[in-house]
Amino acid sequence: MSRHPEVKWAERNDKVYLTVVLPDAKNSKVNLDPEGVFTFSATAGSDNLYELKLDLHDKVNVEESKINVGVRNIFCVLEKSEKKWWSKLLRGDAKAPHYVKVDWDKWVDEDDDTGRPAGLDLGGMDFSKFGDMGGMGGSDEFDDSDDELDEEVDKPEDKADDKVVGEGVAAKAKVESLQSL
Known part of the structure; x- marks a missing residue:
């Protein structure tokens, strides 16, 4: 058989x-x-x-x-x-x-068979609908403005304060890196 x-x-x-x-x-x-x-x-x-x-x-x-x-x-x-x-x-x-x-x-x-560059393979995925997902496109909800970067930040003068601020920054960076996963 x-x-x-x-x-x-x-x-x-x-x-x-x-x-x-x-x-x-x-x-x-x-x-x-x-x-x-x-x-x-x-x-x-x-x-x-x-x-x-x-x-x-x-x-x-x-x-x-x-x-x-x-x-x-x-x-x-x-x-x-x-x-x-x-x-x-x-x-x-x-x-x-x-x-x-x-x-x-x-x-x-059939609609996509219109001379796409030979090296570009998107696996047949249709990305045209991604803008219609609730809150995901065209929204100012995630504004990439750099307004916060224009503010001056005071440096701590005491060494003990440096350690506390340094640990806080490191902890914040660790939390942000875990959130990105």
Whole structure:
């Protein structure tokens, strides 16, 4: 009986990223059909057989697609036949199998696929709503003014006072550093 490896996926307008997570895979066989059928088989561990067949949502361009068999995983960049977003990875109305998961490291929302710099990876997080969090944005509640720094501070003249002030400053700094954790 064969097992199913974990598969992570993400997409762009023109391609789908598939990562078959199977460390130390041996005798890997990957096949991609233009109709969108992706098959994989390999052995790993104590010669356990892993097999996979995915009926992708739409057709792919086999000639332009790339497959890289690595030590820890098999990484595939599948070029779509038509540049359009898919509503899901697999054909049919059934829910995706439990071993097929979203690759959040590569995920980009359809609205965000507009030429973001290649090195910038925000993990698909949407920061646009952060200003709407109660009391967290646009508020003068945390004013960064330096008004307090304009006041002069008298130095203590007695050595005993220096020690008390020094200990108070050290204690305050320790409390502030603990609060920042």
